[in-house]
Amino acid sequence: MAPLPFSHLYQGIPPTLRWPVKFCLYNAAAAYILSIITGNVSQVDRVWTFLPTIYTAYYALLPLWPNRPPLFFFPYVPETVNPDLVQRYSPRALLMFGLVFIWMCRLTYNTWRRGLFNLNDEDYRWAILRRKIPTWLFQVTNLTFIAFIQNVILFLLGLPTQVAAIQQPAKLSTSDYVLAALALVDIATEFVADNQQYSFQTYKRTGVHEQNEWPGARIKWTPADAKRGFVTRGLWAWSRHPNFFCEQSFWVIINLFPLLAPESPKLTASGNITSLWPLLPSLVLCSLFFSSTLFTESISLSKYPEAYKAYRKRVSMFVPFLTPVWGLLLQLQGKKEEVDRVVYGQDVVQEKKTQ
Incomplete structure (x- = not known):
């Protein structure tokens, strides 16, 4: 047969x-x-x-x-x-x-x-x-x-x-140690983001702060936070999706281990980039997260049209380092104080004025 x-x-x-x-x-x-x-x-x-x-x-x-x-x-x-x-x-x-x-x-x-x-x-x-x-x-x-x-x-x-x-190194290289340290920091940061989101959702649902919360999530939520409907404090004041940013970053770091290793084939003078193929998994994952985040944000916009629109103007989707840039642009337009009031709450704006 x-x-x-x-x-x-x-x-x-x-x-x-x-x-x-x-x-x-x-x-x-x-x-x-x-x-x-x-x-x-x-x-x-x-x-x-x-x-x-x-x-x-x-x-x-x-x-x-x-x-x-x-x-x-x-x-x-x-x-x-x-x-x-x-x-x-x-x-x-x-x-x-x-x-x-x-x-x-x-x-x-x-x-x-x-x-x-x-x-x-x-x-x-x-x-x-x-x-x-x-x-x-x-x-x-x-x-x-x-x-x-x-x-x-x-x-x-x-x-x-x-x-x-397949590379079969005899021992770890400097790039391995550096990437491992970055990966651990990334996991710890994502854990904090998860805890802050869980703490907020618990307060929003029950009106009571959780006891013995994890470090980094001991935020005193206010009724204004719950009324807004979504978290904008802690890491979420710097990135609209800090957990997603860390998730994508983690797999980029994992993908870089074989690519940055001394045993990795280097780019040729002719510009051959076939040695970059280990980045493919993280690039596919990032594409998935980007499209999924767009769908998630469309749902949030439908539920909180004014507040979430202001949040998108004030805070970067993923990269936290871009958030100060968005704030500067709003400052130049004379809209920063108004947007901050919607995003962070009246109490935050007043606190900034007294400092």
Whole structure:
């Protein structure tokens, strides 16, 4: 019997990609089937926190895996893989795995406390999109983007670790230490942003400040803050989405590990940029976050038209260093005090005047 076309296609995949590709496709199919059965399309959202870590762990721990899987989903490394890759661990890949594991712990904790692991929970944005477009178009979106494209993006986030594993450095370089420090600062900053948002939403819902809040989130919210409807203090006074900015920055940093390593191929005089391909996963992720943020902000504008419009004029979408520039432009236009009053509250404006 002639082999199936799919078998030929699968054999054409590079050996170090075969298990991750198989795992990705089955996860995408499972997410779509479960979304149809449950009527809930947030199946991928619930595993978003784990999948990049699984792909990263696969490459960082290559010497650990057998040549043949004892179970259907068990990781394995085909015998055709370069023996050097399975004889010793790559210190750079292990470092990247450690950072991604810390990232996973932060995201898992924030997802858990928000109740998003509840199987009945669905991202509010999907419900809004479901009302805005025809049913058939939403199902196409569910199949292509929600189930499959998002799973592919999560798979791509593990590929820089594959490059690091192939580089096989004898020891870590200066760039590794610098990038690791930046990644830890980035995770800590995102954790603060998460805590500030959670603290605000709790106060907005209950009118009571949480006890024993995390450092960085001990902000004395006021009734004016709750009335405004969205957070504009703490890190959120510098960026409209500091958590999203840190999330994108983290994966750019992870993607830079193999690119800035001494073992990385350098650009040629002819301008060949093929060595920049490890940046592809972070660029795809940034594109996803940008489009998703535009949709999220359109929802916020519909709920708080005047206040959120002023917030967009005063505070940068992502990059906090641009916010003072927006403030200067408003100052030159003679509108800064008025916008500050809407965005930060009357009490903030009065406080600035007395200083």
